[in-house]
Amino acid sequence: MTESDSEQQRSLKDMKLLERWTKSFQYMTNRMAPEEQTKFKAQLDGEIEDYQCKQCETWKDNLVKNSAPVRFMMDELRKEGKPITKDNFVCSPCDEDRAGGYNPEIGVLLCQNKLNSKAHQERTMVHEMVHMYDDQKFKVDWMNLRHHACSEVRAASLGGDCGMLAEFGRGFYSFTKQHQACVKRRAVLSVLSNPSCKSREDAERAVASVFDSCFADTRPFDEIY
Structure with a gap:
C-alpha cells in the first residue's frame, strides 16, 4: 500500500466518522425527519444488540475457562451426570427485567x-447452574411453588447475588442479616413469576x-462463597 492509498483510507474513515457524528447529533437534538429517525434508531439498536451479543459471548468464553465458581459448578454438574459446555449458555436479548434464566x-x-x-454475568451463570444442579439432583417440579422457592433461595x-457489593449497587445497606434479607427478597420476586403463583402472599x-x-x-x- 502506497502512502497515497493510506492517506485516502484515513480520509474516507474520517469522513464516515464525521457523517456518523453529524447524524447522531441530529438524532439526539431531534433535527431529523421522522422517517430518518426511525431508520437511524433501527441502525443504532442493531449495532447495540451486536455489541451486547459479542460482549456476552466474550465474557462467557472467559468465565468458562477462568472463573473458579463457574468451573466448580460445571464440574459438580458433570459428577451428577449433567455435563455441560459453553454451548449450554445462550446469549440473547430479553424483554423481561432479569439477567438470565434456566x-x-x-x-x-x-x-x-x-x-x-463480567462479574454480573458470572453471578448469573452460577445462579442458573444452581437451578440446573437442583433440577438434576432433586428432580424439581418447577410448577410447585415450594420446590421453586427452595431452588430460588439456594x-x-x-x-x-446477595454479596455486599451487589446489594450496595441496588441501594440496600445493612450490617445485620443483610444476606438473608436479600435472599428472601430475591426468592420472592422470582417465585412471583411462576404461573402457579396467584399473589405476592403466595410467593412469600x-x-x-x-x-x-x-x-x-x-x-x-461447602459454604456460601
Missing part, C-alpha cells in the same frame, strides 16, 4: 442486554415455608 430443555439463558459487567444465596408463604432448610443447604458448595 430451561430444562435448553439450558441457561444469558440476557445480553441486562448484564452490566440460587440467590450461593450464586453471589412459599419462601417462608422452605427458607430455613433450603438456606442451610449449601450443596454442592
Whole structure:
C-alpha cells in the first residue's frame, strides 16, 4: 500500500466518522425527519444488540475457562451426570427485567442486554447452574411453588447475588442479616413469576415455608462463597 492509498483510507474513515457524528447529533437534538429517525434508531439498536451479543459471548468464553465458581459448578454438574459446555449458555436479548434464566430443555439463558459487567454475568451463570444442579439432583417440579422457592433461595444465596457489593449497587445497606434479607427478597420476586403463583402472599408463604432448610443447604458448595 502506497502512502497515497493510506492517506485516502484515513480520509474516507474520517469522513464516515464525521457523517456518523453529524447524524447522531441530529438524532439526539431531534433535527431529523421522522422517517430518518426511525431508520437511524433501527441502525443504532442493531449495532447495540451486536455489541451486547459479542460482549456476552466474550465474557462467557472467559468465565468458562477462568472463573473458579463457574468451573466448580460445571464440574459438580458433570459428577451428577449433567455435563455441560459453553454451548449450554445462550446469549440473547430479553424483554423481561432479569439477567438470565434456566430451561430444562435448553439450558441457561444469558440476557445480553441486562448484564452490566463480567462479574454480573458470572453471578448469573452460577445462579442458573444452581437451578440446573437442583433440577438434576432433586428432580424439581418447577410448577410447585415450594420446590421453586427452595431452588430460588439456594440460587440467590450461593450464586453471589446477595454479596455486599451487589446489594450496595441496588441501594440496600445493612450490617445485620443483610444476606438473608436479600435472599428472601430475591426468592420472592422470582417465585412471583411462576404461573402457579396467584399473589405476592403466595410467593412469600412459599419462601417462608422452605427458607430455613433450603438456606442451610449449601450443596454442592461447602459454604456460601
